[in-house]
């Protein structure tokens with residue numbers, strides 16, 4: 063019995079069915095790819111304009127999306143070296159003056175599942191091509207999903223830790 067199964071055996075039976083083994087894999091395919099002339103740090107610029115080239119066979123799945131101004135884009139950070147996915151703690155943006163944080167408490171690209179989530183502005187939809195602004199993904203990045211932004215997603219009482227504000231000091 064593996065460590066996970068041993069721990070799981072202490073979980074009441076009615077809960078156990080939802081517990082996956084840590085060895086389980088979930089396989090996704092890219093619904094499309096990012097196309098951008100920008101590289102390196104350029105992709106972080108808010109003004110950056112990119113395209114999402116959807117697989118042509120999925121084009122009908124875009125019907126109606128043009129009614130939304132903003133979209134969430136989920137993408138696979140495919141250029142993170144595989145060995146970096148086991149990193150558990152980092153200094154945000156590599157800044158040693160900020161606390162050592164668990165990666166899941168940050169927006170680092172070094173994560174157990176290297177998935178990026180970015181809110182973008184939808185500029186244009188033409189056939190299977192979405193033109194978007196502010197997508198911080200490199201050229202060729204596989205896109206896993208696209209969801210319309212719903213104003214209900216706003217958290218009016220959002221708070222962030224003190225170190226988060228330090229990240230942006232001097233930029234405001």
Ligand SMILES: C[S@@+](CC[C@H](N)C(=O)[O-])C[C@H]1O[C@@H](n2cnc3c(N)ncnc32)[C@H](O)[C@@H]1O
Nearest residue numbers: 139140141142169170171178179180199200203
């Ligand atoms: C820190 S990730 C965060 C993405 C998203 N905004 C989020 O919060 O999940 C964004 C950075 O990842 C890097 N990046 C972009 N595309 C990538 C890719 N396909 N593979 C690895 N790194 C990528 C770029 O340096 C970009 O600025």
